[in-house]
Amino acid sequence: MHRNKLHVGLLAATAVLVFAGSANAADLYGGGATFPAPAYVGDLYNGTSPVAKLSRDSAITLPAVTFSVAGLGNSTGTKVPVFKDFHTRYSADAVSYCQTGSGTGKKILNNDGIFANGACSPAGITGFSSVSGQSAPDFIGTDAPIATADYNTFITNMASTRTAIVQIPVLAGAIALPFKDTTGGLTSVALNTEQVCRIFAGDIKNWNDSRLTSPVAGSHPITIVYRSEGSGTSFAFTSYLAAQCNGKFGLAADFFKPNQSFATAAALALPNYSASSAQAGNNGVVSKVKSTTDAFGYADIAEVLSQGVMYASVNGNDPALFGSTGAVSLAPAALLSGKVLDGATVADVPASVAAPARNCTRLVNPTAVISGAYPIAAVTYLAAYNAGNGTKATALKNLFKQFYAPLPVGGVTPPDTRVSLPTGYAYIDGNALFRSSAVGSINSCIN
Numbered sequence: 054m055h056r057n058k059l060h061v062g063l064l065a066a067t068a069v070l071v072f073a074g075s076a077n078a079a080d081l082y083g084g085g086a087t088f089p090a091p092a093y094v095g096d097l098y099n100g101t102s103p104v105a106k107l108s109r110d111s112a113i114t115l116p117a118v119t120f121s122v123a124g125l126g127n128s129t130g131t132k133v134p135v136f137k138d139f140h141t142r143y144s145a146d147a148v149s150y151c152q153t154g155s156g157t158g159k160k161i162l163n164n165d166g167i168f169a170n171g172a173c174s175p176a177g178i179t180g181f182s183s184v185s186g187q188s189a190p191d192f193i194g195t196d197a198p199i200a201t202a203d204y205n206t207f208i209t210n211m212a213s214t215r216t217a218i219v220q221i222p223v224l225a226g227a228i229a230l231p232f233k234d235t236t237g238g239l240t241s242v243a244l245n246t247e248q249v250c251r252i253f254a255g256d257i258k259n260w261n262d263s264r265l266t267s268p269v270a271g272s273h274p275i276t277i278v279y280r281s282e283g284s285g286t287s288f289a290f291t292s293y294l295a296a297q298c299n300g301k302f303g304l305a306a307d308f309f310k311p312n313q314s315f316a317t318a319a320a321l322a323l324p325n326y327s328a329s330s331a332q333a334g335n336n337g338v339v340s341k342v343k344s345t346t347d348a349f350g351y352a353d354i355a356e357v358l359s360q361g362v363m364y365a366s367v368n369g370n371d372p373a374l375f376g377s378t379g380a381v382s383l384a385p386a387a388l389l390s391g392k393v394l395d396g397a398t399v400a401d402v403p404a405s406v407a408a409p410a411r412n413c414t415r416l417v418n419p420t421a422v423i424s425g426a427y428p429i430a431a432v433t434y435l436a437a438y439n440a441g442n443g444t445k446a447t448a449l450k451n452l453f454k455q456f457y458a459p460l461p462v463g464g465v466t467p468p469d470t471r472v473s474l475p476t477g478y479a480y481i482d483g484n485a486l487f488r489s490s491a492v493g494s495i496n497s498c499i500n
Contacts, residue, residue: 079448080113082169082183084151085158086194087335088286089224089433091355091475093194094150095134098123099359104336107173107182109149110140115184120174127475128359135455138472142455146448150194151181152334156283156313158193162218162436163206189215191445192437192452196285197313198394198416199436204403215438217402217410219498221491222388222417223456227375227477228290228429229354230365231342235260237269239347242365246428249367250298252349253277254308255325260347274327278341278350279315281331289431290351291318292419295397297428311396336360351429354477370427375477380458382483387421388490394419410439413498415491417481432481440500453495457482460492 090098094108098121105121125137125148133141136148151173153161160167161181169190171180181190189211199220207218230249232242243266244252251257252275257264260273280287294309295318305321312318316331323329332341335352339360342348354372357364364372390412391402397419402411423430435453442449458480459467471480482488 078145079445080115080184081146081148081191081445081448081452082181082187083148083190083192083194084153084161084173084181086155086196086285086433087152087356088196088226088228088289088353088431089194089478090150090152090335091134091353091359092224092226092478093134093136094123094125095127095137096355096359097126097128098152099336100128103175104340106152106175106178106334107149108152110137110147112140112147113149116182118172118174118182120172120176132475133472135472139452139455143448143451146451148452149182151178152336153178153181154280154282154334155195155197155285155288158195159197159199159203159283159436161190162193163203164189164210165206189438191442191449192435194433194435196431196433197283197288198434199414200395201393201400201403202395204393204406204414208403208405211438212406215441217406217413217439217498218436219413219439219494220434220436221415221453221495222432222434222481223453224433224474225376225381225423225430225479225481226433227354227372227427228286228293228351228431229357229372229477230367230429231339231350231352231357231362232365233342233344233346233348234363235269235273235347237261237271237273239269239273240363241267242363243267243369244365244367246297246368247302250294250302250304253294253319253322254298254302254304255322256303258325258327273347276328276330276345276348277326278330278332278338278345278348279319280335280338281333283313284315285313285433286335286352286431287315287318288313290429291315292397293429294319355475358476367428368426372427372429373476375427375430376474376479380480380483381423383417383421383423383481383487385484385486385490387418388487389416389418390414390494392416410498413439413494415494437499439498442499446499450495450499453499454492456480457488457492460489
C-alpha cells in the first residue's frame with residue numbers, strides 16, 4: 054500500500070501549488086498504444102530479454118509475473134517518463150502500462166474477448182497484467198480514435214456499469230520512416246511526398262529506382278516492414294497515405310484506406326511489394342528494419358532513435374525536430390465532442406448514449422493541421438470509463454491532467470512543471486482555450 058502525500062511547490066512569491074493525492078492509494082493498470090510508449094514509460098524495455106511489453110512503476114509489485122518486466126525510465130539522459138513523474142507527484146499512486154497496440158487496447162477496454170487481468174507477456178499478450186480480480190482496465194492508450202464499431206461493442210459489454218467512454222487527446226508525435234543501409238551504399242534517404250506514396254504503394258520497389266533522389270547502384274529490393282496487429286500508428290500513417298496519395302501519382306482515389314490494420318489499409322499495395330514483413334509493436338518494426346538489409350518501415354521517431362536506426366527526411370524535414378519549438382497549438386474548434394472516427398469519417402457517438410456523457414468522447418478533428426514542418430504526425434489519446442472508477446477516479450483524473458499545463462487559479466497561472474518529452478513528441482495544449490476544454494472534460498467525465 055502506498056502512503057498518501059501532498060507535494061508542495063512555490064507559485065511566484067505569494068501562492069502555493071499543491072498536487073493533491075487521491076484519498077486512497079491507486080495502482081492504475083493500463084495499456085494499448087505503442088506509439089507514445091517512450092513518452093509514457095521510457096525505453097528501459099529495450100534493455101530486457103526478451104523485450105518486455107510490460108512497464109510498471111517500482112511501487113507496483115502485483116501481480117507477480119515470471120516474464121520480462123521493465124521499470125519506468127530511460128537508459129540514457131535525464132528525461133523522466135510521464136508515468137514515472139506521476140508517481141513522484143502523487144506518491145500514493147502508480148502506473149503499469151502494457152504495450153499491446155491500440156487495437157488490442159480498445160478490445161480490452163470493451164472486454165471484447167480479452168481482459169485486463171490476462172498476461173502482458175512477450176510470448177503472447179492476453180491482457181494488461183492487472184491484478185487477478187480486475188478484468189476491466191483503468192485506462193488505455195490509443196492512436197486510433199474510438200470508432201462506431203468500438204463504441205457499439207462497449208454499449209453491449211460495458212455501458213450498464215460504465216455508462217460512456219472518456220477519450221482525451223494528450224500528445225502529438227512524429228512518425229518516422231526507418232531504413233536499413235544497403236551494400237550499394239544507401240546511408241541517407243531524402244524523400245518527397247510523391248516518393249513516399251510510390252514506395253508504400255509498391256510502385257517504387259527497389260532502392261535503385263531512378264525516381265528516387267539518390268538511387269543506389271545494383272539491385273536492392275525494398276522490404277516493407279509494417280505492424281502485424283491493430284495499431285494506432287498504422288491508422289495515423291495510413292490516414293496520411295490516404296490524404297496525400299489517393300487520386301495522385303497514378304493511384305486510385307481509394308487506393309489507401311485509413312485503418313488500424315496496415316494489411317487492410319494497404320491491401321492493394323501489398324501484392325506489389327518486392328518483400329514485406331509484419332511485426333508486432335513499433336519496437337518490433339524498428340528491430341526488424343535494423344536487422345534486415347534494404348528494409349523500410351514506419352514507427353515513432355523516439356523508438357527509431359532509441360534503437361539507433363537511420364531514418365528518412367520527408368520534404369526536407371527531420372522528424373526528430375517535431376515538437377522542438379514547444380506545445381502544438383490547436384484551435385479550440387478542433388476538439389470535437391461526442392464524436393467518433395470511422396476511417397476518415399467523423400460520426401456521432403451512438404444515440405443510445407445519453408448527454409452529457411456522450412460528450413466525454415473528445416476527438417481532434419482529422420482535418421486539423423498539426424503545426425510543425427514534418428508532415429507525418431499523429432495525435433494519441435488516453436481513454437477510460439465515465440462511471441464505475443470508484444476510489445481510483447481522482448488518480449485517473451490526475452493522470453490525464455499530467456499532459457496539460459495547469460489552468461489559472463485566482464487569476465494567477467501556476468508554473469508549467471511538466472516533464473520534457475522525448476525527441477519527436479509534443480504536448481498539444483498550446484492554445485489556452487483548447488486546454489481548458491480538455492481539462493474540463495477530464496474533471497467532469499471521470500467518475
